[in-house]
Amino acid sequence: MSFVSRLTRHPIPFDTDRGGEALALFPDTDAVLHPLLAGTGGCSPYLMGLMQREKDWLTDVLAGDPDAALQAEYTRLREIPWDQMADELRRGKRRVALLTALADLGGVYSLEEVTGALTEFSYLATDLAMKAALAHEIRRKKLPGMSDDDLATGCGMVALAMGKMGAGELNYSSDIDLICVFDEERYTPEDYHDARASLIRATRKMAATLNDLTGEGYVFRTDLRLRPDPSVTPVCLSMEAAERYYESEGRTWERAAHIKAHPCAGDLEAGARYLKRLTPFIWRKHLDFAAIQDAHDMRLRIRDHKGLGGAFSLPGHNMKLGRGGIREIEFFTQTRQIIAGGRDPDLRSRETVPGLRALVEKGWVPAEAAELLITRYRDFREVEHRLQMINDAQTHSLPTSDEGFQRLACFMGESDVEAFKSRLTAELQEVHDLTESFFAPDGVKANSGPELSETEEEILSRWPGYPALRTSRAQEIFARVRPEILSRMQKAADPAEALAQFDGFLAGLPAGVQLFSLFEANPQLIDLLVDICATAPALAQYLSKNAKVLDAVIGGSFFKSWPGAEVLFADLSAALAEQDDYEAQLDLARRLMQEWHFRIGVHHLRGLITASEAGREYADLAEALVRALWPLVVAEFTHKHGMPPGTAQGGGATVMAMGSLGAQALNARSDLDLLVIYDAKGVEESTGNAQGKRALATRPYYARLTQAFITALTAPMAEGRLYEVDMRLRPSGRSGPVATSIDAFESYQRDEAWTWEHMALTRARVIAGNEELGARLEGFRRDLIRNHTTDLQILQDVADMRRRLADAFPPGRGWNLKRGPGALQDIELLAQLLALVGQSDARDTESQIRAGQLLLQDGEVDDLIKARSLNWDLRMAERLLTPGALDEDEIGEGGRNFLVNACNSVGIDALKSQMETHKSRVAAIFDRVLTGTGD
Numbered sequence: 001m002s003f004v005s006r007l008t009r010h011p012i013p014f015d016t017d018r019g020g021e022a023l024a025l026f027p028d029t030d031a032v033l034h035p036l037l038a039g040t041g042g043c044s045p046y047l048m049g050l051m052q053r054e055k056d057w058l059t060d061v062l063a064g065d066p067d068a069a070l071q072a073e074y075t076r077l078r079e080i081p082w083d084q085m086a087d088e089l090r091r092g093k094r095r096v097a098l099l100t101a102l103a104d105l106g107g108v109y110s111l112e113e114v115t116g117a118l119t120e121f122s123y124l125a126t127d128l129a130m131k132a133a134l135a136h137e138i139r140r141k142k143l144p145g146m147s148d149d150d151l152a153t154g155c156g157m158v159a160l161a162m163g164k165m166g167a168g169e170l171n172y173s174s175d176i177d178l179i180c181v182f183d184e185e186r187y188t189p190e191d192y193h194d195a196r197a198s199l200i201r202a203t204r205k206m207a208a209t210l211n212d213l214t215g216e217g218y219v220f221r222t223d224l225r226l227r228p229d230p231s232v233t234p235v236c237l238s239m240e241a242a243e244r245y246y247e248s249e250g251r252t253w254e255r256a257a258h259i260k261a262h263p264c265a266g267d268l269e270a271g272a273r274y275l276k277r278l279t280p281f282i283w284r285k286h287l288d289f290a291a292i293q294d295a296h297d298m299r300l301r302i303r304d305h306k307g308l309g310g311a312f313s314l315p316g317h318n319m320k321l322g323r324g325g326i327r328e329i330e331f332f333t334q335t336r337q338i339i340a341g342g343r344d345p346d347l348r349s350r351e352t353v354p355g356l357r358a359l360v361e362k363g364w365v366p367a368e369a370a371e372l373l374i375t376r377y378r379d380f381r382e383v384e385h386r387l388q389m390i391n392d393a394q395t396h397s398l399p400t401s402d403e404g405f406q407r408l409a410c411f412m413g414e415s416d417v418e419a420f421k422s423r424l425t426a427e428l429q430e431v432h433d434l435t436e437s438f439f440a441p442d443g444v445k446a447n448s449g450p451e452l453s454e455t456e457e458e459i460l461s462r463w464p465g466y467p468a469l470r471t472s473r474a475q476e477i478f479a480r481v482r483p484e485i486l487s488r489m490q491k492a493a494d495p496a497e498a499l500a501q502f503d504g505f506l507a508g509l510p511a512g513v514q515l516f517s518l519f520e521a522n523p524q525l526i527d528l529l530v531d532i533c534a535t536a537p538a539l540a541q542y543l544s545k546n547a548k549v550l551d552a553v554i555g556g557s558f559f560k561s562w563p564g565a566e567v568l569f570a571d572l573s574a575a576l577a578e579q580d581d582y583e584a585q586l587d588l589a590r591r592l593m594q595e596w597h598f599r600i601g602v603h604h605l606r607g608l609i610t611a612s613e614a615g616r617e618y619a620d621l622a623e624a625l626v627r628a629l630w631p632l633v634v635a636e637f638t639h640k641h642g643m644p645p646g647t648a649q650g651g652g653a654t655v656m657a658m659g660s661l662g663a664q665a666l667n668a669r670s671d672l673d674l675l676v677i678y679d680a681k682g683v684e685e686s687t688g689n690a691q692g693k694r695a696l697a698t699r700p701y702y703a704r705l706t707q708a709f710i711t712a713l714t715a716p717m718a719e720g721r722l723y724e725v726d727m728r729l730r731p732s733g734r735s736g737p738v739a740t741s742i743d744a745f746e747s748y749q750r751d752e753a754w755t756w757e758h759m760a761l762t763r764a765r766v767i768a769g770n771e772e773l774g775a776r777l778e779g780f781r782r783d784l785i786r787n788h789t790t791d792l793q794i795l796q797d798v799a800d801m802r803r804r805l806a807d808a809f810p811p812g813r814g815w816n817l818k819r820g821p822g823a824l825q826d827i828e829l830l831a832q833l834l835a836l837v838g839q840s841d842a843r844d845t846e847s848q849i850r851a852g853q854l855l856l857q858d859g860e861v862d863d864l865i866k867a868r869s870l871n872w873d874l875r876m877a878e879r880l881l882t883p884g885a886l887d888e889d890e891i892g893e894g895g896r897n898f899l900v901n902a903c904n905s906v907g908i909d910a911l912k913s914q915m916e917t918h919k920s921r922v923a924a925i926f927d928r929v930l931t932g933t934g935d
Contacts, residue, residue, distance in 0.1 A: 003033075003066050008107030010035040012410040013042025022048055025055045029062055036106045043411040046392040050098040057095060066103050070096060070117060074124055082132040086209045089125050090216035096121040097172060101389055104382075105411075111378045112353070114385070118170040119161075125210060125219050126159050126178065127265035133205035136561070143198040144191035154266025156186030157199050157236065158274070159206075162226050166260035167350045171381065173388040173395070176210070176220045179227045179261070183270040184238040193904070196238065197610060203236040204559045204608055221394070225527070226257055231492050231534060232897035234607040239274045246281045256334050258282045259341075260350045283342040312432075314425050315405075319384045320396035324432030326384065329377045332435045336364050352377060369434060376431050383424070386411040398424075456496065459503045468512030477516040481526070485519075488526050492534035494893035501533035501540050508544035515547045525550055532605065535894035536881045538668075539601050546720065549598040558599055559608070565620035568596070572628040582636045586712055589629060590719035596621050601668055601880055604902075611876035611902060612869075618666035623657065623767045625722060626672070626713075630655055630768040633709045644678070644705065645698040651681035653702060653739065654769035654777060655709070658729045662763040663843050665872070667879040671724035672713070675764075676706040676739040679773045702739035710738075729760050742773060746780055755797035758788060759832035763843050782841045790837050790854075792932070798833050799930045802826070815886040815915065817875045822919030822926070824875055827868045830926050855929050864925060867918035873903045874915060888912070 013019030022041020023034055041048040051058060061069040073095055080088045100117045103109040109117065131151045137143040138151075146155045162177035164170050180203045187195040203224070211222040224235045228245035246254065258278060263271025312323055320326045333355045341347040344362060349355040353374050359365040386408060387395055399405050402417075409420045469475050485502070492498035509515065519526050528550075533540045543549065563571070572592060579585045600621065604614040634644065634653075644652055659673035660666050680698045696704065713722045731740055731748040740748075749761065764781055766774035811820045818824050831845045834852025842848050849856075849864045856864075878886035881895045888896055888908050896908045905911040 002064060003062050003103070003106075003108055004030050006106075006108040007032060007036065009105070009413050011039030011043050011105055011413050012415060013038050014407040014410040015042045018042045018045075018048060022051060025051055026059055026062075029059065033062055036102060039410070039413075040102060040105055043407060044101075044389050044391075047098060047101055047389055050094050054095055054098055058098065061099055062102075066099055066108060069099060070120075074121070077124065077128060080128075082135045085128055085132040086212075086214070087216045089128065089209065089219045090214065092121065093125070093219050094217060101172065101385075104385060105389075111381055112168075115164075115169045115171065115381070118172065118174070119165060119168045122165050122170055122174075122176050122220055123161065123264040126161070126176065126206070127154075129206045129209040129219070130154060130157065130159060130202065130265045132209060133202035134199075136205065137198045137202050140561070142194070142201070144194050145187065146195075153270070155199070156183040156270060157202070157266045158182070158263050158268065158271035159265040160261045160271060160275070161264035162257055162261055164260075165264065166262040167352065168262075169351060169381075171388060172385055173393060174220070175223045175394070177223045177226050177257075178207075178264075179242075180206075180224065180236040181239045181242050181271075181274060182236060183267060183274075184240055192238075196234070196236070197607075199236045200234045201561060201608055204606075205561070207235070208559045226254075228254075231531065231894065232901060234901075239270075239277075243274075243277060246278060250281050252338070255282050256338060259334055259337055259348070262350060283338075283345075283348065312425075312429065314398060314421055314428075315400045317398045317428070318396050319380050319387065319398065322428070324428035324430070324435075325396075326377065326380050328431060328435040329373050329380075332373065333359065340364060372434065373431065376427055379427060380431075383408075383412070456499060459499060462503070463506060466507050466509070468506060468509035468515070471513065474512040474516060478512060481516055481519045481523075484523060485526055485530070488530045489534075492530055492894060494534065497893055498530055498534035501537045502530070504537065505529070505533055505540045505544045508541060509547060515550065528602065532602070535898045536601070536605055537895075538879075538881055538883050539598075539605065541883070542601075543598065546594045546598065549595045559603075562609070562613070562617050562620070565624055568620055569624040569627050572624050576628055576632060582632065583717070585632055586629075586715075587717055587719045589625060590717060590722055593621065593625055593722050594720065597668070604876065604880060605898065607901065611873040612665075614876055615665040615667065615872065618668065618670065619661055619664040622661055622666060622670075622672055622723065623664075626655055626657075626674075627768045629712055630709065633712050634705065637705050637708050641696050641701065641704070644680075645683040645701055646678075646680035649681035649683070650772060651679040651683075652770035652773060653678035653705065654766050654774045656777065657765045657767045658760055659726075659763060661767075662765040663845060664765075665844065667876050669879045669883075671726050673726050673729055675727065675730050676702065676709065677742055677745050677773070677777060678702040678739055679742045679770065679776075699737065699739075699741075702741075703737055706739040729757070731757075742776065745777075749780075749784060755794055755836075756801050758784065759798075759829070759836055761785070762832045762835040762841075762848065765843060785836060785841055786839045788836055788839060790839070794833065794837060795930050795932065798829065802829060802926075802930070805829075815874065815878070815888075815912065817871060817878055817886060817915075820919070822867070822922035824868070824871045826919075826926055827864065827871060827922055830864070830922070830929065831868075833929070856925070860925050863918075863921050867922045870903060870915060870918055874899070874911075877902050 016038075019038035019042030022037050025041075026033070026037055029037070037051075041051060073092055077088060077092050096117065100109065100114055103117075104114045131154065134143065134146075134151055134155050134157070135148065138146055138148060138155075143155055150156075158181060160166070160179040160181070162179060164174050165176045165178075170176070180199075182195075182199050184192060207222045207224060210219040212218065224230070227233055227235065227237060228242055229249070233241075233245075258275075259282065261275055263275070317323075318325060330352055333352055336359050337347050337349070337355055340362070347355070347358050347362060347364075349358055356365060356370045356374055360367045360370045383398075384396055387393070387398070390407065390411065399408055405417050405421060409415070409417045412420065414420045463469060463478075464475070469478060486499075489495050489498045489502065519529075529540075529543070532543060572589070575592060576585045576588060579588055597618070600609075600614055600617045603609045603617075604611065609617065638644070646652065654677050656662075656675040656677060657673065658675060660670055661672050661674075680702075683698055710725050710727070713725050715721060727738055730738065731745060731753070749757070753761075761781055762785060764777075766777055805819070805825065806821075809819045816823055820826070828845055831848035831852070834840075834855060835842055835848035838848075838851035838854055840848065840851030842851055845868055846865055849861055849868070852861070874886065877899050881898065888899075900906070900908060900911060903911055903914075905914065
């Protein structure tokens with residue numbers, strides 16, 4: 001049937017001028033449509049904007065069948081290339097929302113058809129966003145065993161629609177609540193961890209595709225927090241892990257939530273099997289009247305949290321959560337389903353209206369009560385929809401002004417505002433009386449929820465005196481976001497610890513207006529902050545001093561995959577090139593570094609990347625910044641002192657990364673080990689760049705250039721500092737010149753260098769500067785290592801150095817991850833020895849270990865690699881979680897959970913025991929290697 005033939009009603013234009021403008025957009029439409037178009041445009045600025053953007057498409061659609069138009073749009077979206085999906089889904093959302101709204105306002109669709117259309121699109125959008133993200137992982141070869149042929153079944157991953165989405169009852173501004181799980185049986189045991197990490201990344205990318213606000217708008221605000229124990233679990237779990245959680249720890253509210261669960265994207269068959277296995281958890285075999293009190297308490301907590309208690313008042317009343325609202329009808333239905341659904345599968349409906357009718361048929365609800373609730377449910381959903389349609393607002397609250405009520409009444413097609421208000425008041429009270437008599441039949445008063453402890457009250461009492469809250473504007477905005485912060489804090493593994501860490505964050509925040517406004521406009525940032533405070537206090541401290549990095553979170557790319565060193569270098573260079581002033585370039589470099597550094601930390605914290613990936617990303621960032629800044633420093637220095645000596649002959653200088661940067665494995669607090677080596681191409685030392693202004697001799701020139709470069713990296717500026725720099729690995733250490741000529745460097749390494757300096761050279765890597773010189777240095781490094789002597793003196797030298805290190809750095813408190821027998825420093829020292837003896841030019845620790853076959857016995861390679869992997873995971877976590885040594889008693893519950901999950905352990909004690917076992921094994925191997933003995 002055509003759209004026109006099904007019209008039964010229309011809104012009344014609140015703003016007649018805007019209504020006229022809406023009509024003018026569609027001069028050729030059927031006159032029957034004019035009241036609908038004018039009423040819509042005159043009541044809703046949001047829908048008016050959509051009509052303006054989609055007028056050509058809408059003109060054709062209104063002349064035909066709305067159902068066919070929606071299906072045509074779905075077909076179009078299914079044919080979009082994966083890399084264009086984000087923008088096209090936003091265009092699809094505009095069209096579906098606009099057509100559905102007009103069908104709703106015109107009476108073309110019933111409530112169920114309206115919510116069904118919105119839900120159908122949400123299923124399609126989620127499925128396409130998921131498959132686009134999975135396709136990206138497959139292209140990157142990060143999803144083991146999977147190909148494009150597996151996309152049809154989501155590579156074993158499924159998104160479960162929860163809440164209104166699962167019930168097929170979405171409203172216009174609904175969040176979509178998803179739980180993402182994957183069928184672990186699709187992957188071999190050896191591929192499990194790689195697959196899990198890839199699917200976690202895909203889930204984040206899917207959520208960003210749906211959630212991020214761009215120039216094309218957004219698709220759906222996406223919430224992944226209904227998964228088991230969201231403060232400590234990744235965003236995508238194996239089905240087995242989720243099942244274990246629900247079997248052992250699942251709560252009543254999680255059972256209620258699963259009433260509406262429905263597979264919506266990915267492997268739908270696997271999702272259906274998974275939910276079937278959860279049936280005993282969701283639907284208890286006994287009559288579960290205890291659920292009534294749980295649901296009652298939940299209602300009251302929601303009401304108190306949202307500030308919806310107190311005397312009833314229609315202005316500002318929340319149609320969803322307020323007294324007599326939509327949620328009360330839903331709770332009324334779901335609670336009865338939980339009570340009896342275990343014994344009677346006929347009561348297990350996901351939808352509210354069918355659920356009520358099934359309860360009537362089974363004698364659980366009187367027919368007249370159910371029909372009243374069904375009628376009011378439909379009425380209230382229509383009011384809710386009109387509220388949201390006005391400005392595409394995520395709101396359920398009635399207006400607070402006469403003008404607002406006038407607009408709403410017009411939008412509902414009613415001209416008598418007072419009659420509308422009186423009827424709505426009576427209907428809300430009617431529902432409240434009916435449902436309250438069930439939840440509190442004895443007139444028991446609702447409690448106000450748990451009170452804050454004395455310690456928590458004392459913490460909150462300090463806040464008004466903090467610098468971030470010194471202005472009335474900051475206080476005003478914070479007052480609005482504070483309840484949301486405290487509420488979300490309760491979802492942390494240890495809310496008290498999270499609150500204490502948030503207190504530290506707030507105390508260190510120099511100003512608050514901008515940040516609090518950002519929280520108010522983007523509540524998802526509060527979740528990120530709470531997550532950080534609950535898990536990584538050190539990262540929270542970093543954030544309090546660099547709060548601007550949160551701007552990057554809402555930029556749309558924060559949760560995208562790592563671009564790699566080359567792309568990052570190109571982007572940083574382009575951004576810096578746009579700044580004309582040298583100091584502005586240095587400040588921008590600091591700001592960009594902070595944003596990327598924060599992003600790596602958050603990705604690591606949330607399990608989107610492994611410790612190894614984080615180490616490589618920190619190194620990529622440092623390398624990209626060094627590469628981007630070096631030519632800027634040279635240009636600035638040239639402006640003052642002329643061209644570097646030897647440049648005219650093709651010479652110049654290089655920056656060589658040593659240590660962890662050379663091995664491409666930094667942590668969140670690493671400094672940079674650097675060398676600057678130059679080739680003046682035969683220019684005399686005394687001559688230098690004599691033709692330049694403020695000319696310098698060759699050696700002072702490069703020494704001062706190096707100092708300028710170190711300053712560019714280390715100097716505290718308005719945006720902070722970049723890195724600490726350590727140049728002690730240069731020839732002659734602290735006593736040697738900060739810049740070394742290539743000839744002097746090669747001569748020193750051949751004739752004077754100690755064994756430990758040759759070991760350090762195994763990790764050296766040129767990262768910036770003159771390419772010809774860089775190639776020469778790399779060739780020299782390789783030749784030196786490949787021709788290195790392998791006599792027993794090396795072992796004696798290393799043993800002596802190891803003893804000196806042990807004497808200089810005795811074990812401290814905590815886990816001693818870096819220093820001590822078998823710790824990370826020991827592993828890296830042994831790896832460098834193995835590389836030198838094995839005459840291998842490998843730089844990373846694992847490859848160096850593998851090169852040590854001459855000195856290692858059967859099984860020792862694997863033992864060392866496993867020990868290094870665990871120690872690295874722990875070290876990376878330590879540097880993210882705390883500024884000091886790792887101490888399980890100080891990092892809190894969230895930190896301990898992060899450690900356990902990051903290392904795939906069963907508990908903190910087991911993890912510590914595992915680490916000590918590995919350290920003992922490493923120390924034993926090292927001792928044996930140095931003494932040349934057998935087992």
